[in-house]
């Protein structure tokens with residue numbers, strides 16, 4: 588009867604914070620006309636049955652961008668409820684291994700510096716992810732390899 592009082596669907600999402608060797612992060616623009624169309628995001632998508640979040644992130648990046656990445660440290664997990672959807676989104680730091688990013692399932696791709704993220708419009712849930720990126724050591728995978 589009253590649809591607003593029903594529980595919204597819950598999606599478990601894996602998302603990649605992909606660092607270039609120079610220390611930039613890859614963001615993509617969601618297709619116009621789709622859910623949250625035109626907003627920028629960290630690429631990723633819904634987990635499939637039997638998959639770990641790391642496997643989900645690696646698969647989504649291959650499917651959406653045609654890139655191979657190494658999935659590294661956990662960055663943050665956030666829970667956010669939109670008007671008609673609840674998401675639990677887990678973001679990992681990732682490293683670009685091979686393949687030029689292609690706009691297979693998005694409208695646009697950019698490599699940006701951390702301090703440029705504020706110039707792009709992301710979904711509301713991303714505020715916390717961007718804060719976590721700013722607080723984390725900037726390039727954990729590269730930093731670790733330099734320490735050895």
Ligand SMILES: Nc1nc2c([nH]c(=O)n2[C@H]2C[C@H](O)[C@@H](COP(=O)(O)OP(=O)(O)OP(=O)(O)O)O2)c(=O)[nH]1
Pocket residue numbers: 598600601602622623627628629630631632633634647672674676710711712713
């Ligand atoms: N990938 C990604 N999704 C985000 C971010 N922030 C945010 O609110 N979302 C939301 C938008 C969507 O409701 C959901 C992600 O689902 P999706 O539409 O990308 O799922 P998917 O890639 O599996 O695509 P599909 O099978 O539904 O077409 O999470 C983000 O930074 N990255």
Ligand SMILES: [Mg+2]
Pocket residue numbers: 630631632633651
């Ligand atoms: Mg997606």
